[in-house]
Amino acid sequence: QQKVQQSPESLSVPEGGMASLNCTSSDRNFQYFWWYRQHSGEGPKALMSIFSDGDKKEGRFTAHLNKASLHVSLHIRDSQPSDSALYFCAASANYNQGKLIFGQGTKLSIKP
């Protein structure tokens, strides 16, 4: 069964600090990785996608993918209270017709 494992389950970071979230997949067919953020009472919203090995930076967010180890990470620098939310890693394969396999989520709390 296709799986995506996230760690840590929860994370508390001081305002202005760096938050690091991790994700490991079980299926080498996964080629497309996404990070979604979900605030309370809302649906998930895509933060970033990463499809190639290496780093991808968008503003305060940096994603890193290592396909050999099936590992993807998300780093948030200069964390803000508004970054407090659930973060999900999601993966997909070409044959999935877009179906996303989600990790179990990381609850991020930013302490002012």
Place this chain on the structure above:
Amino acid sequence: NSKVIQTPRYLVKGQGQKAKMRCIPEKGHPVVFWYQQNKNNEFKFLINFQNQEVLQQIDMTEKRFSAECPSNSPCSLEIQSSEAGDSALYLCASSLTGGSSYEQYFGPGTRLTVL
């Protein structure tokens, strides 16, 4: 800004009752997905459509679940005979294509509570 609209936001049903929820995808998005997010935040893919055609679906839980995306009408997900285990947030998402490299835009969800 266009966005995915889901109605109702909250739905309360007794066991054995029908539960129906609707989704209007983003304008111009022909692909629609339904996911179930349980209280432990675990996501389960249910079904996806391109226009009116089913692309992929799970074994729809003993046939109690059905979904459709008719032309010029909202998409819908219906549970024929609700069970307590169906209590969850049902999320609709839309996308430009069924390809895995395209972003899925999620609605706020319909929270179903089965008493």
